[in-house]
Amino acid sequence: MRIGVLSDLHLSVPGTPDGRWINPQPLGRSADLLDEALGQLSRAGVDAVLLLGDLAEHGSPRELGMLRARLPGVTAPICAVAGNHDLTELDDPLDHADVQSPGVPGQCRGPVHIAAGMLRRIGRGEFTDELPPLTWPAGQAVVWLSHFPVLPTRQILAEADLKHAGDLTNREQVADALSRHPGPVVVLAGHLHVHVAVSATNILQLDHPALVEWPHGLAILDIANTSCGLEVRWSVKHLAPKTAGVSVNTMLADADERWCWRADTWCRLEEGTQQ
Numbered sequence: 001m002r003i004g005v006l007s008d009l010h011l012s013v014p015g016t017p018d019g020r021w022i023n024p025q026p027l028g029r030s031a032d033l034l035d036e037a038l039g040q041l042s043r044a045g046v047d048a049v050l051l052l053g054d055l056a057e058h059g060s061p062r063e064l065g066m067l068r069a070r071l072p073g074v075t076a077p078i079c080a081v082a083g084n085h086d087l088t089e090l091d092d093p094l095d096h097a098d099v100q101s102p103g104v105p106g107q108c109r110g111p112v113h114i115a116a117g118m119l120r121r122i123g124r125g126e127f128t129d130e131l132p133p134l135t136w137p138a139g140q141a142v143v144w145l146s147h148f149p150v151l152p153t154r155q156i157l158a159e160a161d162l163k164h165a166g167d168l169t170n171r172e173q174v175a176d177a178l179s180r181h182p183g184p185v186v187v188l189a190g191h192l193h194v195h196v197a198v199s200a201t202n203i204l205q206l207d208h209p210a211l212v213e214w215p216h217g218l219a220i221l222d223i224a225n226t227s228c229g230l231e232v233r234w235s236v237k238h239l240a241p242k243t244a245g246v247s248v249n250t251m252l253a254d255a256d257e258r259w260c261w262r263a264d265t266w267c268r269l270e271e272g273t274q275q
Contacts, residue, residue, distance in 0.1 A: 004041035005219040007052035007190030008210035011063045024245040025212045037218045046076050052190035053083025053147030064097040082119045083147040116145035128170045131177045138182040149189045150175045151198045151205045184261040196252040199266040216240045229262035
């Protein structure tokens with residue numbers, strides 16, 4: 001199965017001033033970046049497109065409508081989760097954007113089970129995610145979509161001198177539930193605007209760079225059964241080069257990584273490793 005992944009689109013109306021989290025965010029060009037990314041994913045022949053939240057900068061109906069207007073041009077099924085920015089104005093941002101979560105029957109099916117919870121705001125700057133149902137068959141590979149990271153990343157970012165955007169208030173409970181699935185779990189996350197891979201127990205977490213902020217990344221995930229076991233190849237492509245305003249490196253993983261689930265653990269395959 002080939003999956004296209006985009007995170008942190010932060011769609012904004014044309015003319016919106018640039019923002020900044022770690023590096024500058026050309027918010028006024030966010031729609032152009034999305035058009036380019038969707039075009040490249042379509043040409044790559046992906047079986048599904050997954051959007052990892054923060055679809056809109058202010059979570060406004062107008063911004064989410066910009067996403068809705070682009071969906072008819074994508075032939076692959078599209079699934080999404082909401083991010084913290086998306087819950088600023090609306091309780092149902094996915095419905096307003098006319099994009100569905102992986103929990104909807106018939107959406108984003110494939111040889112692996114794609115699933116997600118529902119993000120909820122419980123206070124100022126505080127968010128929880130729905131716990132995994134743990135009804136998946138033993139041994140089944142599961143791809144879990146989450147705007148927020150599930151495995152801890154704060155120390156990794158601190159060692160790289162990068163600021164952390166915050167965790168789910170129930171992060172540990174979500175991680176514990178996923179760790180009790182008797183099979184491999186791949187968590188696809190965003191939120192941090194950092195490209196980093198983390199593994200623990202049965203969970204491989206791939207945290208994706210933001211589309212709106214350098215490296216303006218789109219990812220392609222190839223998942224297949226090979227002689228080494230279940231193999232995940234994670235390729236991240238930069239849509240734009242560094243500009244003069246980009247001063248911080250947020251690439252904490254290689255642009256092309258291969259991971260294999262074998263002997264009940266995740267192993268990173270070094271370049272040149274044979275299947």
